[in-house]
Amino acid sequence: MPGADELAKVYRLLGPGGLPFASAARGAFGGNRRTKVYGRLDCSIALRHVARGTYAKSRVFFADEATARSAGYRSCSHCMKRRGDPAADVQ
Numbered sequence: 430m431p432g433a434d435e436l437a438k439v440y441r442l443l444g445p446g447g448l449p450f451a452s453a454a455r456g457a458f459g460g461n462r463r464t465k466v467y468g469r470l471d472c473s474i475a476l477r478h479v480a481r482g483t484y485a486k487s488r489v490f491f492a493d494e495a496t497a498r499s500a501g502y503r504s505c506s507h508c509m510k511r512r513g514d515p516a517a518d519v520q
């Protein structure tokens with residue numbers, strides 16, 4: 430049986446159109462609300478910004494890439510480069 434804390438755990442993700450919603454599952458991709466770029470959760474550039482404390486307020490999460498794109502976000506050129514997206518930019 431999961432504990433009360435576990436049951437109450439919800440993640441705030443952005444859905445299609447960039448509208449926030451509560452999800453029981455963690456987001457698979459992170460994004461920057463300010464630069465409109467999304468990337469992997471373990472992206473070294475994103476983690477550097479998080480560590481610096483300048484990113485937390487702008488940090489958003491997506492369940493998948495399709496949702497991130499529909500919300501108007503571009504892929505991070507650092508961790509998503511392999512996809513060859515010409516519009517890619519560093520998150």
Ligand SMILES: [Zn+2]
Pocket residue numbers: 467468469472473474475505506507508509520
């Ligand atoms: Zn990245």
